[in-house]
Amino acid sequence: MNETTYDITIIGGGPAGIFSAYFARLRKLNVALIESLPKLGGQPETLYAQKNIYDVAGLPKISGTQLSDQLIQQLHFLDCDEYLNTSVTKLTRKDDLWEITTTKDTIYTKAVIIAIGNGAFEPRKLTFEYDKAIEKNNLRYFVNDIEEFRNKDVVVAGGGDSAVDWAISLNNVSNKTSLIHRRNKYRAMESSVDELNDSSVEQLNPYIIKNVTFNSTNPDKIDITLKMIKSDEVKIITADKLLVNYGFISDSKILRDWNIDLTGPFIKVDQEMETNLPNVFAIGDIVSYPGKLQLITTSFAEGPIAVTKALRNLYPDKDYFQHSTSLFEK
Ligand SMILES: Cc1cc2nc3c(=O)[nH]c(=O)nc-3n(C[C@H](O)[C@H](O)[C@H](O)COP(=O)(O)OP(=O)(O)OC[C@H]3O[C@@H](n4cnc5c(N)ncnc54)[C@H](O)[C@@H]3O)c2cc1C
Known part of the structure; x- marks a missing residue:
């Protein structure tokens, strides 16, 4: 005491x-x-x-x-x-x-x-089952060190302030940054959305992530399976890093x-x-x-x-x- x-x-x-x-x-x-x-x-x-x-x-x-x-x-x-x-x-x-x-x-x-x-x-995590080994190098729920995204192909998931802000910031260091959101409208500050729209961040809306696996030819990379909302369209994108910002x-x-x-x-x-x-x-x-x-x-x-x-x-x-x-x- x-x-x-x-x-x-x-x-x-x-x-x-x-x-x-x-x-x-x-x-x-x-x-x-x-x-x-x-x-x-x-x-x-x-x-x-x-x-x-x-x-x-x-x-x-x-x-x-x-x-x-x-x-x-x-x-x-x-x-x-x-x-x-x-x-x-x-x-x-x-x-x-x-x-x-x-x-x-x-x-x-x-x-x-x-x-x-x-x-x-406690970050809101991906809700489907995935190989937890992906969390070692490829999947992040927080950014602890921005340097690990340098020159990488980065995918950010989410539509709030955090996701939009991170997509903009990481785009400054990454090779390419994509932002996935399940709606066409973001829940972020207007100035941030304007900055996002003026940036080279690729915006993939309205999609949700259905699966994440190691890439079969290059296990340093991951394949992210996306499904378009209210559609059967499915696409797979390959990236180095996935940052999930679901709040x-x-x-x-x-x-x-x-x-x-x-x-x-x-x-x-x-x-x-x-x-x-x-x-x-x-x-x-x-x-x-x-x-x-x-x-x-x-x-x-x-x-x-x-x-x-x-x-x-x-x-x-x-x-x-x-x-x-x-x-x-x-
Ligand atoms: C991505 C992101 C971007 C943001 N950008 C901005 C911005 O640009 N401008 C702005 O004004 N705001 C921004 N915010 C919001 C801002 O960070 C918060 O409003 C602010 O941090 C709130 O401060 P706080 O001290 O109340 O809580 P916190 O910052 O959450 O601090 C609470 C602390 O309490 C500790 N704690 C919790 N439980 C216990 C316990 N039981 N015992 C002991 N310690 C405990 C935690 O570890 C934590 O350190 C942002 C938030 C996020 C997530």
Whole structure:
């Protein structure tokens, strides 16, 4: 058991969690940040490290991993207790405190901010049976290293933001990139779709993948069998790499045992990011409220709101109102 009782413990070290930890430290609170992965950063670090982000204020263009690194650097100006490789499994009320059970320590805290995004990252996989050896070199559900796609024939499957963004990015390094989607319309930002249409990415719509096998003459390659929707047309394309971007299965199941009010897989919060549980807040992709946008920039605003309300709840007499962070240079 850890001897410290924290003011605020933040569960989840994505953009929402890292920035709220920093903001809570600016407010001189005693803070713990718990992250199940070995590195802080959340989705930008884990799912799209090398993809560029264009909608964070003041940063015209920044890759996922650069944003994570800068958030971590900012947090380290003030430091907080980081528990990496540590997953939270249980949240229990103990008198006026919260007991947080993790895969390693038990942590006690006055307030909690849940920032777990979509929970543990589980990609939606191909639903048909295929030789799992294909996952070794040819089939990917994440891009960990863009270099492995260099000069390759690449097929991206999916029609959302992630698939469209990856098709555009990989097209810059691949020999050829094709994008397969089961509809004629993408569920992606208009600017990304415009960029896709202006690019040399081959668009194969409306097709679904029916099978993936090793190519019989060149086992370094794979044959992808496509079937046209509402048609008997079948075609086989040969590629080096298949990147499947069918989205992610959100795993907020653990929340069901925490007596926290949910709406679908999301946590219900009020306008101050407070949940139905005393001094338990939630921010980032895991929350739902009218008008919620699942964007980094939105989560950057939600963290300070949650921290400020937690501060007011815990220390009503403390002078919490600060306009200018330069005051902290003193
Ligand atoms: C391909 C793609 C492209 C995107 N592009 C953009 C973009 O250009 N601009 C933009 O604004 N947004 C973009 N987004 C969305 C953006 O990444 C999310 O809105 C943002 O990451 C949400 O931050 P978060 O901190 O709430 O959650 P996350 O980033 O999901 O972080 C949550 C963290 O919590 C950890 N965690 C989960 N469960 C536990 C547990 N039980 N215990 C401990 N830790 C736990 C996870 O490991 C994770 O690190 C994109 C998303 C994707 C998938």
